[in-house]
Amino acid sequence: MVHETIYQALYIQGRGELRREVAKALRTGRVMRKPRRQAQRRQPRYTHKMVMISERPAEAADRAIPGHWEGDLIIGKDGASAIGTLVERATRFVKLIHLPDGRTAELVHDALTDAVADLPAHLWRSLTWDQGTEMACHHAFTIATGIPVYFCDPASPWQRGSNENTNGLLRQYFPKGTDLSPHTPEHLDAVAAELNGRPREALGWDTPAERFAKLLTQAS
Numbered sequence: 001m002v003h004e005t006i007y008q009a010l011y012i013q014g015r016g017e018l019r020r021e022v023a024k025a026l027r028t029g030r031v032m033r034k035p036r037r038q039a040q041r042r043q044p045r046y047t048h049k050m051v052m053i054s055e056r057p058a059e060a061a062d063r064a065i066p067g068h069w070e071g072d073l074i075i076g077k078d079g080a081s082a083i084g085t086l087v088e089r090a091t092r093f094v095k096l097i098h099l100p101d102g103r104t105a106e107l108v109h110d111a112l113t114d115a116v117a118d119l120p121a122h123l124w125r126s127l128t129w130d131q132g133t134e135m136a137c138h139h140a141f142t143i144a145t146g147i148p149v150y151f152c153d154p155a156s157p158w159q160r161g162s163n164e165n166t167n168g169l170l171r172q173y174f175p176k177g178t179d180l181s182p183h184t185p186e187h188l189d190a191v192a193a194e195l196n197g198r199p200r201e202a203l204g205w206d207t208p209a210e211r212f213a214k215l216l217t218q219a220s
Contacts (some may be wrong), residue, residue: 048139050151053128053159060126066090066215067125070163071112073103073134074170076180082134083180083188084111085170087162088123091211092203094166094195096188100181105136109144116145123215126150128160169195 060068068089073082084097097111116124128150129135138149152159173191174180196209203211 046136046138050131050138051148053150053152056126056128056150060089060128063090065125067123068128069124069126070128070160072130072160072163072167073099073108073132074167074174074180075103076174077177081180083170083174083183084108084115085163085167086115086127087166088208088212089162091208091215092162092166092200093208093212094192096170096192098183098185098188103134105134108134109137109141112141113144116147120216121146128152130157130160166195 056068059065066088069086070089071084071086073084075082080102082099082103084099086095086097087093095115097108097115099107099111101107112127124145124147126148127141129138130152131154135149135151138151142148157164170191174183193209196212197207199205199207
């Protein structure tokens, strides 16, 4: 790193009076440089290695084939409550996940596993998420469901653009700074139905519900 090289040069080249002046100028007063820990030496976020979005099939990126989902959490007051949000990329169909007891990795794993159980397998081809700790059980989720999980790059919410847009719409129903735990599964279903009933220009003014219903009909 460039800044690290500069620091090292100051420490190594300082001699005699220059060395003392350098030490005075530095906030720590140290005359030896302690390099910052390199990124590759940091502890991994998850026990099992993440599969990054760059490895996700091209069919997910161009929305040509349905069944590829984006997911995230919207967080309530003081980080104490949450609602899971899922958006199918091809149809923009929304599912909301009830998390009444918190957002630990185990609770999110169980809720997501239940959420995928009521749809045909071909409509669950992949799930893309950010690198939040709530997905620490991603490997167990994949084993239980057969659905691969792909992770976005850090600070890249645009890589889950459909989900980010949906989360913005959901804040009309679940404002920031409010407790999300009182919302029942029935209420979450009603909110999702309202969003799924809105015509979308990207869908030729079909609604997500209409597009998704066609997929379910084809499956049967």
